[in-house]
Amino acid sequence: xxxxxxxxxxxxxxxILAVAGSAIGLGNIWKxxxxxxxxxxxxxxxxxxxxxxxxxxxxxxxxxxxxxxTKKNPCAAFRELEFxxxxxxxxxxxxxxxxxxxxxxTGKAALGVxxxxxxxxxxxxxxxxxxxxxxxxxxxxxxxxxxxxxWIMQYVVLAFSGKLAVTDLESARSxxxxxxxxxxxxxxxxxxxxxxxxxxxxxxxRNGIEKWSKILMPLLFILLVTVILRSLTLxxxxxxxxxxxxxxxxxxxxxxxxxxxxxxxxxxxxxxxISITYGSYLAKDQNLFFAAGWVIVVDxxxxxxxxxxxxxxxxxxxxxxxxxxxxxxxxxPSTFNRIPGGFGHIWAGFFFLMLAIAxxxxxxxxxxxxxTFLVDEFKLPRKPCIVMSYLGVGLFGMLxxxxxxxxxxIPLVKSTLG
Ligand code: PHE
Numbered sequence: 001x002x003x004x005x006x007x008x009x010x011x012x013x014x015x016i017l018a019v020a021g022s023a024i025g026l027g028n029i030w031k032x033x034x035x036x037x038x039x040x041x042x043x044x045x046x047x048x049x050x051x052x053x054x055x056x057x058x059x060x061x062x063x064x065x066x067x068x069x070t071k072k073n074p075c076a077a078f079r080e081l082e083f084x085x086x087x088x089x090x091x092x093x094x095x096x097x098x099x100x101x102x103x104x105x106t107g108k109a110a111l112g113v114x115x116x117x118x119x120x121x122x123x124x125x126x127x128x129x130x131x132x133x134x135x136x137x138x139x140x141x142x143x144x145x146x147x148x149x150x151w152i153m154q155y156v157v158l159a160f161s162g163k164l165a166v167t168d169l170e171s172a173r174s175x176x177x178x179x180x181x182x183x184x185x186x187x188x189x190x191x192x193x194x195x196x197x198x199x200x201x202x203x204x205x206r207n208g209i210e211k212w213s214k215i216l217m218p219l220l221f222i223l224l225v226t227v228i229l230r231s232l233t234l235x236x237x238x239x240x241x242x243x244x245x246x247x248x249x250x251x252x253x254x255x256x257x258x259x260x261x262x263x264x265x266x267x268x269x270x271x272x273x274i275s276i277t278y279g280s281y282l283a284k285d286q287n288l289f290f291a292a293g294w295v296i297v298v299d300x301x302x303x304x305x306x307x308x309x310x311x312x313x314x315x316x317x318x319x320x321x322x323x324x325x326x327x328x329x330x331x332x333p334s335t336f337n338r339i340p341g342g343f344g345h346i347w348a349g350f351f352f353l354m355l356a357i358a359x360x361x362x363x364x365x366x367x368x369x370x371x372t373f374l375v376d377e378f379k380l381p382r383k384p385c386i387v388m389s390y391l392g393v394g395l396f397g398m399l400x401x402x403x404x405x406x407x408x409x410i411p412l413v414k415s416t417l418g
Contacts, residue, residue, distance in 0.1 A: 006071055006280070006281065007204055007205040007206060007281055008205070008206075008281055008282065008283045009205060009206065009210055009281055009282060009283070010206050010210060012286055012287070012290065012291055013214075014206070014210040014213070014214065015210075015278070015281075015282055015286065015291055016291050016294045016295055016298070017210070017213040017214055017217050018209050018210055018213040018278060018361075018365070019269075019274075019275065019278055019291070019295045019365075020213075020217060020294070020295050020298040020299060020302075021209075021212075021213040021216065021217055021361030021362065021364070021365065022269045022274050022278070022361065022362050022364075022365030022366075023267060023268050023269050023295055023298075023299040023362075024217075024220070024298070024299055024302040024303075024358050024361065024362070025145075025267075025269075025358050025359055025361070025362030026145070026148065026355070026358065026359055026362070027263065027266050027267045027303075028267060028299065028302045028303040028306055028358065029302070029303075029306040029310075029354070029355055029358055030327070030328055030355070031263065031266075032048075032263065032267065032303040032306065032307065033244060033303070033306050033307035033310050033311060034321060034322075034327055035256075035259055035260075035263065036048075036244060036245075036307060037243045037244050037307070037311060037321055038251070038256075039251055039252055039253070039256035039259065039260075040247060040248040040249060040250070040251035040252040040256065041242075041243065041244055041245045041246050041247055041248055041251075042245050042246060042247030042248075043247040043248055043249045043251070043252045044251075044252060044256060044260060045245070045247075045304075046247070047252065047256070047257055047260045048260040048263065048264060049300070050260075051260050051261045051263075051264035052264045052268070052296055052300065053296075055261065055264060055265075056264045056265065056268045056270060056296065057292055057293075057296060059265075059268075059270050059271070060268055060270060060275055060292045060295070060296075061288055061289065061292050063270065063274075063275030063276045063279060064275050064276075064278075064279035064282065064288045064291065064292065065279070065288060066078075066081065066276050066279065067275065067276040067277060067278065067279025067280035067281075067282065068279045068280065068282045068284065068286070068288070070280065071280050072280055072376055073131070073135070073273070073276070073277060073280065073369070073372045073373040073376045073377070074131035074132075074134050074135060074273040074276045074277065074369075074373075075128050075131035075132045075135060075373060075376075075377065076128070076131070076376055076377065077131060077276055077280070078126075078127040078128045078130055078131035079126070079127070079128035079131070081127070082126050082127045082128070085126050086126070086127065088127075089122055089126045089127050089130075090123075092122055092127075092130070093119045093120075093122040093123045094119075096115045096116075096118050096119035096122065097115075097116070097119040099111075099115045099119075100112045100113075100115035100116040100119060103115055118133065121133075131273070131276075134271065134272055134273035134276075134369075135273045135369050135370060135373050137271075137272050137273070138272045138273050138274065138366045138369040138370065139366070139369070139370050139389075139392065139393055139396070140396075141272065141366055142194075142363060142366040142367060142370075142393050142397075143393050143396040143397040144397065145359065145362065145363055145366065146190050146193045146194045146197065146363055146393065146394075146397050147186065147190045147397050148359065149190070149193035149194075149197075149356065149359040149360065149363055150186060150188075150189030150190035150191075150192060150193040151179070151180065151186070151189065151329070152193075152352055152355050152356045152359055153189055153192060153193050153356055154179060154185070154189045155329070155333070155348075155352040156349060156352040156353050156356050158175070159333070159336075159345055159346075159348040159349035159351075159352050160345065160346070160349040162345045164333050164337070164345060164348055165337055165344070165345055166333050166334050166337055167334055167337045167338050167344075168334055169319075169326075169330050169331065169334055171334075172329070172330040172331075172333050172334045173330050175333070176325070176329045176330060187398050190394070190397050190398065191394055191398075193359075193360075193363070194363070194367075194390055194393060194394050194397065195390070196360060197360060197363040197364050197367050198367060198386050198387075198389075198390045200212045200360065200361075200364045201364060201367060201368055201371060201386050202383065202386060204382060205281045209364055209365075209368060212361070212364070213361055216357045216360065216361055217361065219357060220302075220354055220357045220358060220361075221302070221305075223350050223351075223353060223354040223357070224302065224305045224306065224309055224354055225305070226350060227309040227313075227347065227350055227351055227354065228305060228308050228309045230313070230339065230347060231308065231309050231310070231312040231313035231316075232308065232312050234312060234313060234316035234317070234339065235316060236315060236316040237312030237313070237315065237316045238312070239312075239315040239316075240310075240311030240312035240313065240314055240315035240316065241308065241311065241312055243311055243315065243321065244307040244308065244311045245307075267299055267303065268295070268296070268299060269362070269365060272366070272369070273369040274365045274366070274368075274369060277365075277368055277369045277372045278365065278368075280372070302358075309351070310327075310332065313332075313335050313336065313339070314327075314331055314332070314335050317334070317335045317338040317339070318338075319331050319334065319335055328355070332348070332351060333348050336348035336351060367386075367389055367390075367393065370385075370389035370392070370393070371385045371386050371389050374388060374389065
């Protein structure tokens, strides 16, 4: 098979929208508003912005640069950049070996096995193993992200069809528990969500991801602003704005600062092969600083707007903000359905549609990492690689979907979004 010329984004606009699509996801709409409210509102936002600017942005620039320079997936990119075996990779492998030994001694056998495997892989393959881990991390995240994406799609249908007409937490909870404890329904929606994600990649970079990002990202912002307008004009909305934004430095703990740092990585999709993969389709003449700057502005704006869409309505309708799934799947359906005027289910539908769009564009970036890896490493055409990635992630996700009967069953989800 001859070498196919690597595609490029059509220009900076398409690239920025696609990276922003990856960055804006469940983390922005689901996690950020809540951790902000909990950790001192405006005070937390300041720390978060510092983390984004001084840690997130430089790392994002490095990832773009590695991708654009090598024009390869992370595994091949690190292989190329290592120039033979660098002492750093031996050092890293030794560090992991030390970590494995400590883990075994402290009884954390699973962590020990993982660290030992990683140490061995780096001894054997050098930094390209690190690139491979980032791709595996993306696939692992996608396997639960698409399960939740499936829940959200189901909620879009339920909301618009008026079947989510709950106005109290008890009934909202029973709708949620009924759904997540029916494996067949959860698995079906997970596979549908993943199929839509794969369809977004089908046309390639320009006619696939880029085209879809250009349609979906503006739609997401339109929906977000529409929900905000409704939320902010409800009587009593100001209490929600106060919870979300009024700075309270006494609530900002060391843990809160760490949370801001961790979230800045998660929200910008860093360390997960994505910016390297997307950067590998970037033309050499594009200004990386400009692109990273815009991605950060758009991502932060989406997170702030999400808080303004959620909390004013929650407080105005007499609920308390809750963490994680309770907020999204219990408090919010009840909140929107209480909005007077008879269109509560439509507001709930808009909200879940917006969440589904945010999740889809992030999922597309995750799946693309696997696809680009297969295309580059095995010199296969793109479409079979999309099908293979779909099947791999689909099967893995099914395992977790089948086992989920409650929120606590997914430790990965809890640690990143809960
Ligand atoms: N950035 C996405 C969010 O905020 C999540 C994500 C993480 C997507 C890593 C891709 C890679 O939800």
